Amino acid sequence: MVDSEKSPDGCNCAEEPPPSYNELNDTHSHSDSGRSMSLAGKVTVGVCAGLAMAVVAGTAPFVSPALRKVCLPFVPASSSQMTNVLQMLKGKTGKLVDLGSGDGRIVIEAAKRGFHAEGIELNPWLVAFSRFNALRSGVASKTGFYRRDLWKADLSTYDYIVIFGVETMMESLETKLAREITATNHVLACRYPLPRWTPSEVIGEGIDSVWLYTKDSKVS
Numbered sequence: 001m002v003d004s005e006k007s008p009d010g011c012n013c014a015e016e017p018p019p020s021y022n023e024l025n026d027t028h029s030h031s032d033s034g035r036s037m038s039l040a041g042k043v044t045v046g047v048c049a050g051l052a053m054a055v056v057a058g059t060a061p062f063v064s065p066a067l068r069k070v071c072l073p074f075v076p077a078s079s080s081q082m083t084n085v086l087q088m089l090k091g092k093t094g095k096l097v098d099l100g101s102g103d104g105r106i107v108i109e110a111a112k113r114g115f116h117a118e119g120i121e122l123n124p125w126l127v128a129f130s131r132f133n134a135l136r137s138g139v140a141s142k143t144g145f146y147r148r149d150l151w152k153a154d155l156s157t158y159d160y161i162v163i164f165g166v167e168t169m170m171e172s173l174e175t176k177l178a179r180e181i182t183a184t185n186h187v188l189a190c191r192y193p194l195p196r197w198t199p200s201e202v203i204g205e206g207i208d209s210v211w212l213y214t215k216d217s218k219v220s
């Protein structure tokens with residue numbers, strides 16, 4: 001009887017039939033596509049995370065100098081600064097170091113002019129790039145590039161110490177040099193002078209200036 005299917009409120013609404021096999025199958029195919037979407041999502045997230053990590057690993061050595069007590073960023077010497085340094089080194093020879101050697105341009109040019117030249121540099125990418133440049137320039141055997149903190153380097157073993165510094169570091173560097181240099185050492189300060197020492201020679205003007213100091217330049 002049709003009446004027996006009526007609900008207590010008199011409504012003639014039959015119970016919903018159970019889902020058919022096809023409907024069940026539909027549900028499965030939806031959840032399958034959901035699963036494959038989430039796999040694609042996972043792959044995308046993985047690739048993005050990998051790329052982000054590679055970018056961080058690649059750029060961190062360039063950014064990290066800014067986070068140190070003395071911020072000495074990678075700003076390579078300009079051609080006029082290079083000319084003035086090489087002019088100051090003309091006719092001289094011996095063992096040279098560039099403190100914070102960047103891409104190795106000073107070290108490589110000094111080696112081409114007969115120096116045994118070394119670079120001390122924090123950034124491992126720049127150390128590797130400098131070694132490659134030295135090899136390409138045919139001076140690999142006359143150069144050495146070391147991943148090291150310039151504040152921990154022993155400067156007493158070098159005849160010429162080159163620094164393209166920032167103003168804020170020069171006083172601390174002066175103190176370190178005063179402790180370590182002897183009569184045989186010379187210091188070439190580029191861009192900024194040592195604040196209290198008297199240079200024995202100056203080449204260039206403004207930001208291109210190079211100041212030469214010896215042991216006699218020290219204030220007593």
Ligand SMILES: C[S@@+](CC[C@H](N)C(=O)[O-])C[C@H]1O[C@@H](n2cnc3c(N)ncnc32)[C@H](O)[C@@H]1O
Pocket residue numbers: 065072073074075076077098099100101102103104105106120121122123126148149150151164165
């Ligand atoms: C102004 S750039 C000079 C580059 C190079 N001397 C030139 O003239 O082309 C300074 C370099 O010092 C490096 N540096 C910064 N702090 C350093 C530290 N504590 N020890 C060694 N290198 C450092 C930086 O990574 C950067 O390459």
